Amino acid sequence: MPHTELIRRLPKTELHVHIEGTFEPELMFEIAQRNGVRIPYADADEVRAAYAFHNLQSFLDIYYAGAAVLLHEQDFYDLTRAYLLRCREDNVVHTEIFFDPQTHTARGVAFETVLNGIVRACREAKENWGIGSKLIMCFLRHLPEESAFETLKTALPFKEQIIGVGLDSSEIGHPPSKFERVFAKARKAGFLTVAHAGEEGPPEYVYEALDLLKVARIDHGVRSEEDDALTARLVAEQMPLTVCPLSNLKLKVVNHLGEHNLRRMLRRGVLVTVNSDDPAYFGGYINQNFIELARELDLDTDEIRTLCKNSFKASFMDETEKSVWCRRVDAVQAV
Ligand code: ADE
Numbered sequence: 001m002p003h004t005e006l007i008r009r010l011p012k013t014e015l016h017v018h019i020e021g022t023f024e025p026e027l028m029f030e031i032a033q034r035n036g037v038r039i040p041y042a043d044a045d046e047v048r049a050a051y052a053f054h055n056l057q058s059f060l061d062i063y064y065a066g067a068a069v070l071l072h073e074q075d076f077y078d079l080t081r082a083y084l085l086r087c088r089e090d091n092v093v094h095t096e097i098f099f100d101p102q103t104h105t106a107r108g109v110a111f112e113t114v115l116n117g118i119v120r121a122c123r124e125a126k127e128n129w130g131i132g133s134k135l136i137m138c139f140l141r142h143l144p145e146e147s148a149f150e151t152l153k154t155a156l157p158f159k160e161q162i163i164g165v166g167l168d169s170s171e172i173g174h175p176p177s178k179f180e181r182v183f184a185k186a187r188k189a190g191f192l193t194v195a196h197a198g199e200e201g202p203p204e205y206v207y208e209a210l211d212l213l214k215v216a217r218i219d220h221g222v223r224s225e226e227d228d229a230l231t232a233r234l235v236a237e238q239m240p241l242t243v244c245p246l247s248n249l250k251l252k253v254v255n256h257l258g259e260h261n262l263r264r265m266l267r268r269g270v271l272v273t274v275n276s277d278d279p280a281y282f283g284g285y286i287n288q289n290f291i292e293l294a295r296e297l298d299l300d301t302d303e304i305r306t307l308c309k310n311s312f313k314a315s316f317m318d319e320t321e322k323s324v325w326c327r328r329v330d331a332v333q334a335v
């Protein structure tokens, strides 16, 4: 397969992955069994067969149901460790992981339980495999502003372990403006900000994320291209988009990967990156996203390299570390 070996060898960061979206059915069954939680499927294959989505909401309904199996710190540790093992396989040297506290606190699982399990796995991955990570706490946008305020308050004592806040879940009908005040408070407390925008929602939501939430990156943002002035602004500001090709395919944002606008945006000068979003649900971790996209869009080796360098540039690593990794990307021999 063209470029597969190069993609495997290139170091990269992942900037858009929901830890709850890395929950593989096999681990889901194992944890459900030890927690005495029933799953309405016979086995992992039957679970996978249920993963046929027609839009974002049809996925989210199943994704939240799967996450309900997670109860104890060890569960969050096991989940995160399994994802970080996949990072090692895919040469992801740094990852910025989303977690959705409200999905768990609403079920009576303490914020600390979630965070401690994730943090322990991240610490071990750094010690054992040299993989760096940062955590981004997302607010569920289908819930009221008040719930996001409460979540922010709960997170404040753990500020040192969380680099930023994000916004995810059902996009349409829940514009970024709904969370303008929460994000202002989060920024004041020292959190960086990112937001899902322009996945299913219109370019207007991307403008709101930029102007009202003052984000450092747009998650997805693929619909930005519909607005020429917005695209020009993304280029001028070198505002990163964390694009998730297989997610866009599985959630029917595009009908075929060959129709994806990533290459057009890349050629226009937008700082696009490639990410997996919810790899256990969408059929592939980061390298699989690169491989399928490269094949369907006929990306050349320079473009693949640029995407890897973009992942470092768009990350929250410090500037010196970013340039060291970009040089390492350039030093990988083409195959
Ligand atoms: N939560 C998990 N994956 C998501 C996505 N692709 N869009 C919005 N919210 C999400």
Ligand code: ZN
Residues within 6 Å of the ligand: 016, 018, 168, 196, 219, 277
């Ligand atoms: Zn996402």
